Amino acid sequence: MTKLTTVHLKAPYLILIGDLADPTYAKTGLGIVDWRPDLVVGQLRFAGGEVDMGVPDMTVAEAVGAGARSLVIGVAPIGGVVPDSWWATIEEAARAGLDIVCGLHFKLSSFPKVVAAAKTSGARLIDVRNPPDKLPIGTGLKRSGKRVLMVGTDCAIGKKYTALALDRSMQAAGMNSTFRATGQTGIMLAGEGLPIDAVVADFISGAAELISPDNDDNHWDVIEGQGSLFHPAYSGVSLGLLHGSQPDAFVLCHDATRSVISGWEHYTLPTIQSCIDQHVIMGRRTNPDIRCVGISVNTSKLLTDKRKGYLAKLNKETGLPCVDPLIDGCGEIVEFIKQQYPEG
């Protein structure tokens, strides 16, 4: 029987930026360089490219010589396609044996020359939006190790960056932790994971169980969240992820200036307290000890003096550490976790 597994990428990466002029569209590549520089061997740029991620420029051959294992398409241009002129380079990389890693909406398998090149070298074509064909059904069995899941009052509210920042703060505090990816960009940053919203509905919890497997008793999986229990379109993904992750703890992510579901403006956001309460009630089903260990707020649209007041008020109301992870880091949440789990 084939062992069921998550998507695994081979590092280090050569990141393809091409002749991109606007860094807005290089978010994927810049995110990898920012959060996981250890995974990056270099960037591949064409003449005329103005975006520089601050890592060595390399050709495909140079990257292979430097040990690269994958070419990661590091851009997400408008329309979701890469320019025609880039494909010769992607083909060259596949022929040289680099796995091609892509998070865009097209499928790499629809480019015959790239498919042929990969076949000759044995390189893999990896669309990180696509989960593996075979996934397990959730077992609900308790796993060893500890888990903290990011949840949100809405989608696209900072769950991935909170998880990355929390993992970074935990490691800085000498804790044993791993960022666990549940979305395509997260998978490129982690080097592995599963796009949980792309699996077949019956397998959501089973996929979540694969993402955070058994581990050391004092190890923390810091799990990227998806969707929201309160989202009229995506709540099923969130509940399956909550039950499959069996988190000991969760961090609630929120945006200080958001009052309605983004794109579903006829839905108001739940209150912070009701959101915490519902996650505890539902999460208890697979982990009776689940508790909230902090609130992560995107305060980037607030003025500095308002920002501090907002977080202080929220802290007073909930008794939990409240931080903007990209401004304050997650040190306060890590301290709280250490108090709450002294054995860990």
Add this chain to the structure above:
Amino acid sequence: MTKLTTVHLKAPYLILIGDLADPTYAKTGLGIVDWRPDLVVGQLRFAGGEVDMGVPDMTVAEAVGAGARSLVIGVAPIGGVVPDSWWATIEEAARAGLDIVCGLHFKLSSFPKVVAAAKTSGARLIDVRNPPDKLPIGTGLKRSGKRVLMVGTDCAIGKKYTALALDRSMQAAGMNSTFRATGQTGIMLAGEGLPIDAVVADFISGAAELISPDNDDNHWDVIEGQGSLFHPAYSGVSLGLLHGSQPDAFVLCHDATRSVISGWEHYTLPTIQSCIDQHVIMGRRTNPDIRCVGISVNTSKLLTDKRKGYLAKLNKETGLPCVDPLIDGCGEIVEFIKQQYPEG
């Protein structure tokens, strides 16, 4: 743009039973004859077949002459395959222009002769386990008409039969109702629907919205449930279906003798009251007026005198009509619904 739609079957059906000897494996065909005899033109049996569904025996040619539009494979044999000797008949039906409808685990498209026959006649090969490729994202927008969703303390606890019985009782009471299918057998019974547990996770609520579209103000969709909010593997399906269905009302389905999740015995069932409360709390997100209108209990494993006491006790505790739909019918629940929704 293609209109997004559910799976639609063409009636009436010729039901293929073949040379089956044991009615246990003809559950699909027998269910259709039992619940929707209006969809059935006849049965196709081979020499030696001992199962008789009590409808006219017909050859493919006779069924076509009688107006049949589809050949439904009405058996679910052990191992999930149909005997080799049956395929010539299936091919004949496809060549004669009958859609072939199958709910087993293999794919009809993997039988080249059947594919070729269907191509010449224009017949469709329909695997009811497979949802359409294109499904919408949930909008959360309120739809006209009324909806009652079956939910459960566990999977495989009578949600489909409760929905069918409730629909039958509503129609007997002169109400305007439609059974809405969310699983493969239900789709064959209804002639349309979507296998909600087989859609990609991001589309669960969107698929649920398609299943019960806008309707007359006094019309009730009686929606087959799937999974359970409390199931460690399938809760995501159930929450997405709850949010997308936007039910005005729900019926909680339970088995009187079950105390743990079937197949996941390390999980005890939730109490009836906590199950009702959680469905109200979560369901309010897309329908603020959601309420429980009855409890459907499989009491087949209780003795007759115990059965009545069990239902009476549950009624006293909850104040809701409590019935075994296959013994008592759903008349009491229909009466309660009429009281609760006098305008409908």
